[in-house]
Amino acid sequence: MTSLYSCLMFGEGKKDKKFLITLIDLPKFKYHTSKWTIKIEGASGSSPEVILRQCQAIPYFQNYNLVICFIDLDKLKNDYPQKWETKKKQLEKNYSNITIIWQIDNAEDEYRKVLGAQYDNKHKLNKMAKKQVALFINSSLWKRILKPIRDTEKELNKL
DSSP: OOOOOOEEEEEESSHHHHHHHHEEESSSHHHHTTTTEEEEEEESSSOOOHHHHHTTSSSGGGSOOOOEEEEEHHHHHHHHHHTTHHHHHHHHTTTTEEEEESSSSOOOHHHHHHHOOOOHHHHHHHHHHHHHHGGGTSSHHHHHHHHHHHHHHHHHOOO
């Protein structure tokens, strides 16, 4: 069966990209996205706005049915300590053609939430997340990734 829909997933950094590649390779993820072709790209880590601009600069950006960008909230909170929620809403409005998945506070915190607090070394945590990616099935992150895919598929099926 050929894919009907296309999705670009844009990670905030190199490690995010590697994790996403491992995640979408899971049989259960493939089952839920069987009608989709998913491409993974990544930024070089920076401010949320720079990451969103880098995402939009991907060749053929406008040809994807869905674009999902993963952004850590910690940078936004550090850059705008008193107004980060306002800035977050502004970014969501200015980049409404991108589904933003805000990672609380960063990807490592998302991984720690699933894997447990025993991993306090960032490098080890990233490595363990990739090795134990199956534990992410049905996690909060998993659900936040699949929701826009399902919603978009439902909308596109109506057309």
